[in-house]
Amino acid sequence: MNEVKAGNSDINGGAVLSDEGARIFEKEHPNWRKLQKSNCEYIERRFSMPAYSMNFDFARRIGDLAEQNKRYPIIEITEKECSVRWNCGENSRLHQHDCSMAAQTDEIFLELFHRHEG
Numbered sequence: 001m002n003e004v005k006a007g008n009s010d011i012n013g014g015a016v017l018s019d020e021g022a023r024i025f026e027k028e029h030p031n032w033r034k035l036q037k038s039n040c041e042y043i044e045r046r047f048s049m050p051a052y053s054m055n056f057d058f059a060r061r062i063g064d065l066a067e068q069n070k071r072y073p074i075i076e077i078t079e080k081e082c083s084v085r086w087n088c089g090e091n092s093r094l095h096q097h098d099c100s101m102a103a104q105t106d107e108i109f110l111e112l113f114h115r116h117e118g
Contacts (some may be wrong), residue, residue, distance in 0.1 A: 007075065017094040020104045025099045032102050034094065042087030043102050048080060049108050054080040061108045071101050 004070070022034060025043075032045045049055050055077040060065045062084060074085040084105055086098040 003039065011049045016098060017096055021099070022094065023095065025102075026067060029099075031106075035068055040092055041095060042085050043098060044083060044085040045105070046081050046083045049077065049082060050080070052079055055080075057107065058082050058112055061112065062105055064106055065101065065108065069097070069101065071097060073101070073105075 001034075026032070026034065029045075032043045034041065034043050036042075047058065052066065059075045059077060059082060062073060062075060071086070073087075074083075076083040076085075086101045086105070087094065
């Protein structure tokens with residue numbers, strides 16, 4: 001992944017993702033959508049799973065990643081889908097770290113999917 005450009009810091013003290021950084025991230029990770037709810041920006045991706053039980057293994061691994069980095073996503077599980085939403089908190093813009101966590105989430109998914117395929 002190319003270095004995603006940061007802008008200024010926001011009220012949470014993190015490096016805010018610049019517009020250029022957002023464009024780079026979106027190009028490299030087209031399955032993630034940048035969204036906004038109220039005053040909070042976030043990125044979200046829906047992962048399709050071949051089995052319901054795989055959602056929980058995936059969510060647990062994302063939880064481990066979150067604990068290691070002290071960044072906590074919103075995870076929603078349905079029958080064959082797991083949605084992951086990264087952001088840094090209320091009234092906040094996206095940060096570089098959110099994009100890094102999303103990229104690592106993609107890596108977890110690929111690793112998990114290939115493990116279950118073989």
